[in-house]
Amino acid sequence: DIQMTQSPSSLSASVGDRVTITCRASQSISSHLNWYQQKPGEAPKVLIYAASSLQSGVPSRFSGSGSGTDFTLTISSLQPEDFATYYCQQSYSTPTWTFGQGTKVEIK
C-alpha cells in the first residue's frame, strides 16, 4: 500500500498568516493527490483535487502544488473559518486509496 505522511501534525497560526502543509507519498503518485478540510463534528470537504485543481466553490486562498512524491497545501491568508484539520489522500492506486494522518491548524 502507498503510505502518506503529512507534516507537521499540528501548527499554530494567526489570522492573516500564510500556512503551508506538506504531504509525502511512499512512492510516486504523479498528481493523484487530493486535499480535504474537516471541522469538528462535520464531514470532510474536498478543497483541491489532482494536486493543484481548486474544487468549485473553494476560496482562492487555498492552493495546491507538487507531483511525484512531494505535495503542498498553502493557505495564503488564514481566515477564522480555516481553523480545522487538513488531510491529504492519494488516488493513484485507484480504487485503493489512503489518507495522510492529518494536520490540525489551531489559533495562535
Place this chain on the structure above:
Amino acid sequence: QVQLVQSGAEVKKPGASVKVSCKASGYTFTKYGISWVRQAPGQGLEWMGWVSGSHGSTNYAQKVQDRVSMTTDTSTSTAYMELRSLTSDDTAVYYCARAVVIMSYYYMDVWGKGTTVTVSS
C-alpha cells in the same frame, strides 16, 4: 442538489454485525462509485473501500477486507456497508462519499453526514 443521506446511529455488542445505508439523490447513481471512510474518536480518516454504482464491483482495504461487504441497490440509489465480527476498535463515525473522476483523477466530492457506530458490551 446532490446529497447522500446516511442511516442513524447504531449501538452493537462485540461480535455482532452492523449495516449502514447511504441513500443518494440529485444525480444518476449508476454513474459514480461510493467510497466508505471511517473515523475513530479523536483519530484521522481511514479509507475502507469502494463500490461501483453501476455494476457493484468492490475493492476493500486490507485491514477490513475479511469482515466487510459493500453493496448497492440501484432501484433505490442506495449503497450499503456491512461490517461483521465487531470489536471496540470498530467504534467510529462511518462516512459514505461519492467518488468522482475528472480526466482520470479520482476524488470524493460529496459526503454523507456520517453514522456513529458504537461497539460496547
